[in-house]
Amino acid sequence: MNKTLSLHQDLKLLAVFFLLTVQFGAFGGEEAKRPSGSPTGADKAQQDKGLSVLADKPSLSRRIDQAVNLTHLGPGMPASRDEEFLRRIYLDLIGRGPTVLEICAYEGRLAASPGSSSLARSELIDDLLARGEFSRYFAKVLEVMITERREDNISMMGFRGWIQGWLGERRPLNELFLEVLAADGTAADSRPAAGFILNRNADPHLVSRDLGRIYFGRDVQCAQCHDHPLVPDYKQSEYFGLFSFVNRSYLFMDEKRGGAQLLGEKGEGMTEFASVFRPRDGKKVAQPMLPMAIAVDAGPESAEEAEAYLVAPGKDSRAVPRHSRRQQLAVLATHPENDCFNRNLANRLWAVLMGMGIVHPVDMHHSENPPASAALLRLLAEGLVDCGYDLREFLRQVARSDAYQRSVEMPDLRPWAGPLGGTAALQVEVAKLSENLRGLDPIIKSLDAEVSLVTQRLQGYQSDFNRLQQRREEARKKGQQLGEQRDKEKAALAALQANRAREISLIKALKAAAQETDKAIQLKSGDKELAANRAQLDSRIATADKARAAIDEQLPRQGKVVDQAGRLAEDQRLQVLALGDRRLALGEFAAEARGALRRLQRQRQEQQDRQADLRQQKERIGALQSWLSLRDKARTFAAAGRASEAAALEIQLGLVQESLFETWRRTFSLRRVRPLAPEQMAGATYAALDLGRSVREKALADWRASKKDTAEREDEGKRKAFVEAAIADHMWGALEKVVMRRFSAPAGAPQDGFFSTVDQALMMMNDPMVQNWLKASQGNLVDRLVALEDPDQLARELYLGIVSRQPDARERAMVRDLLARHAGERAVIVRELVWGLLASAEFRFIL
């Protein structure tokens, strides 16, 4: 492997030219997306036909290496040692280091068939991916990625458990991300999925920001109040595009479910925004839209507000809209057509295994922060889609690549002859790159012009749409008033009718009284009082009759008023619907413009990717050139016997070499030393100290006892799952919780940074809990080590157990010496030995 790369240096340069030719030969074409790959050894045969037959394209891992090698201009980079690979792959896939037994088994496998290291590595990758421990660990990785340790409503354990189940069933990863946006927290089995939004308390600004960051790798928060001051790609309209998808969702506390927080969603509501820097530009109406012009046209909305809902919002009812923007978002955000989603997810998963994204930071995808290799990012995103978002398959391909398996050790450049053809060839290469870059400029410019034309067109439709929307809104408000007027008139009519009925019954009662009075007068004629009563009754009957007559006259008039008000209201309602339909019709052209815009943006992205790759290749060649010329100068001085000048140049050379190595790390031809993530830190500590031994035995006994007479007892898979769950629980309580708090960034902050704090060191040094881990008990590491008589054997177990490798002679001697000098304190010394290795950088980092 060492040889192949340098030998084929010239071929590689040819390959670069070839790639460029392809890029220009087929502008935007399908085959242009695929880098030709570097012709390294075994890959060569495959590479030869790689372009001709798409169906036969090499595996993703091969193509990764082709893309990585294409950018690499240095000598061949060594692969990691077996013990390094072993620790690395265990930590990356199952979150802990290998046990001493597992290391021995792997060594045995290698010893049994020498020369099969590569095959053994692939088998081990498959073995780890098939384990239950993989689902358990990657549930943590994805939980940290998605909720960033927020726990406001859905517990960390709940969310992890849900993901673990999903991974156990091997369901596609994009659907998991879909479910996370779609879930509303009601369904018992998928409630935790709503944690992404619920744990951000459905705060629309927070959710918009993290939707941009976590789903599309675009931190557009700075564009909330104005276009991003530093990143021209991040527009305020993009921020509000995301915002409009999520701002109708709100937190609803359901008393009937014990006060559980759920997501409700409103069926209406527009958002307007204005720049704080340019308030005079006025307000714009936000359109629900994702990056790359992915949007939906507003659905047919009803004329009446109440019709916007399946369940109307209320104090005790969780609103469910007829057309849910969040459900639409869930599909659009995670669809294979969504390039931003694919690139972001591929980049984030790559960063999990490689310690740094191709785009870094992972949430800063934009043209001012180009990927270290756009070709690599492109093929990873395609690979992720091609494998159906199968997490295991994707990780398998990454882990199998040479890029993953390379060493962290910096190569010795002294014996390297330099690239074939020397600086002259590089000079030619730079000239060609510059020429190609110049050729790209007009293409990108014309694409930019087209993009801005179509954007304007789309904005035209949007403002037409907005105008209609506003008219419709006004008409709807007027319709509401008219409806109220109609109801008022109806009420007036009803009141008249009620009055009439009252008058009639009054007249009836008065007439009855008059009859009674007449009867009394007949019996007692001449009674003045009765006569007066009778006269009074007559006059009251007359008054009531008059009133009734007046009402009778009024009634038909009011009937007409009611009819008229009803007609007006109905006309208005129909007009609102009509305006709505007109508005919908615009969708036809808007959708077409969006499609065109998306195609153009894709083309521009491709050209931008190429531009970035060419530029960066040019820079890399520049770095190599300056190193080479310095080295040649130093050699000349040395040959001429000018030692002091040569020495001064050597120092300078060293500095330049450092930056050369850093470019190689950045392009993944040299691996970067990574710190353990908090979860790996916990898992590695627990496994190294073997703290779960007694738990395992107890869990096995529990299993046997509880499944005594059932067939389940013999089900190895279930038994394993049972034991692993018991150990995971114990690990959480014994140390993971504390380690996580101490070693992770605060909830809600990006979780991929490295923090080394004094309080972490103080905890490792002095915390009683850590001292407790070091107590010998029931066959744990310290217990086993104390029992070992032979210091060399002790040293071996110690090093294998904690840093997964054998001690070297110097280390063995040191262990021997310490034990011999403090023979009376053997147990104390063993604890110190274990502690020192746990506190060592070798344990804290992944090589």
Add this chain to the structure above:
Amino acid sequence: MGRRLFMGEFLSGVAAAAGTSLFSHPLGAGEITKRGKSVVVIFLDGGISQFESWDPKSDLETGGPFKAIPTTVPGVHVSELLPLTARQMHHMALVRSIRTDLDDHGLAKNIIRSGRTTRSATEYPELGAAVARGLERDGFPLPGHIRTMLEGEGGRVNNAAYLGPRYAGVSVGAQKGGIVNTRLPDGMTVTADGRRHDWRRFANERLSGRVRTAEINAYTQCYEQALRLMERRDLFDISREPLSTREAYGDSEFGKQLLLARRLVEQEVPFVEVNWGGWDFHHNNFEFHLHYVSEFDRHFAWFIADLAQRGLLDRTLVIVMTEFGRTPRINTGFGRDHYPKAWSIALAGCGIQRGAVIGRTDPKGIEVTDRQVDHRHLFHTYLRAVGIDSSGEFDVAGRKYPAADPAFGPIEELLA
């Protein structure tokens, strides 16, 4: 590999080592001028009344019973409850025109501490974290962001947001306390401790012979820093002060914490916060302020005088912070309620125009009538006063975060 080479890698190394590399730090320019600067925040939690402190009014309806008295700065008056502080006014400056519009304690504290308009307590770093990051110096053994308490050993507070736990507040007890885990585990001798660290250093040798990175360096250095911190744990013990000093600072909780703050400032700790809770007088505002402000006056005035006479005040910014003011209207219980529309804070020491008074309110204290400012301007001003470019950015593992709200700026006329 020589040291020079290692430094080269140090420079090119990942910025992820979060601040260990001052060189790649966009705010690193002018490092020398920042040496040794400190910020002390005295947080009067609950909301001190501006009428009974920094902005007294003679208005019959709103002014309350206390008079205004002159200070050492001609023309500047404060409440008569602050007679000793009035004599330190030439070291101080006042801002009387703050309007923030949030009257909930929690929310108001979030914005005043972070200098941003946010509803979340954890979205943005607090001033202490920003100062700890901005004034960070290589190899400094003490935490850069300390919150004092009276007793006990405290831990880390979650208030640094994206700047990371390295800059989060560490709680430190002024007596019988210090920092958690700074004592050796039970039963461990000093000899054994030295032995285990020698072994740890030895265990690092093989790796450092193969690869060196800024992150590995930061990690191994943390243990050495922890050891230096343990050696200096007496710093946190105010009983080490001479009796006369302890008496001068007084026996109250506030006085003891101010004494600890002074010890920390002497050690050039970038940020110290002394928190005094309970300033929320919806009833009997005047009686309570008579007690509270008088006690504040006694200790605060001594603290300023002591810093000045020890030459510390020229490199220390002291901020008397609170989350909002109190209503001009005096309620039926003789109390004043929450009032974010027009209130004051006081500053002293480093980087400010001493004797300055910024802004004013109307004679009844209802509205700001001149030079209205809010939490965002103040945050910029604090940073600038200790030499941190508030329009700059903090680079955290490649992500760039504005040091303060980029749509705002400092109160320039308050800056020295």
